[in-house]
Amino acid sequence: MEIVIPEGSGPIAVHGFARPRPERAEELERLLLSFVAPTRAEPGAWQYQVHRDAADPTTLVFYELWRSRDDLRAHLAQPDLARFQRDRMHYLREDLEIHWLTPLTAEAP
Template sequence: MTEIVPTPNVPFALVGFARPKPERAAELRELLLSFVAPTRAEAGALEYHFHEDTDDPGSFVFYEVWRSKADLDRHLELPHMKEFWEHRMDYLEQDLDIRWLSMRSAYPRPIDA
């Protein structure tokens, strides 16, 4: 994985794509949906959205914006996230495709460090 060097005072964002095994798609959908509310409540979570591709049902996309990379790192250390990461291939046809994003537009509200 590429080393990520965050820009100070700029939100840290990513988009991820998940292609589940057909027989595990409904289960993965429910699991990923269960992450939405608790993640949005975390300190540093600015945006957290879970989508399903309308042209390819069963293909999932998540979009996250974090106040900082440190906030994302704390999120990934939570027990349910570590559990998911460890067992993700039980659900997936291929590993997650995660794209790290550098936000170029101004964020619409102040980012408190």
């Protein structure tokens, strides 16, 4: 699956689910958490969170809020993120489930 950002203008949010292979769960968690600090430092990154699903602790959930689609595209082009996109099925038992959201109440931090 190629990650295709929907067209539009203004802020965009991403809500996604990562379901790891059992033998790669800890590795995937460490990897996703390693993205937090550098992502939060990027221009246009208003929010970046990684969660564990309370109902299914094997599932990791991420939430991102971006000032614009161009900011999100720049983020996804970062070497570490591009490498993860390319190699993600090494970690996942099924591909990422991604929901694109149009924020109705987003404001700059």
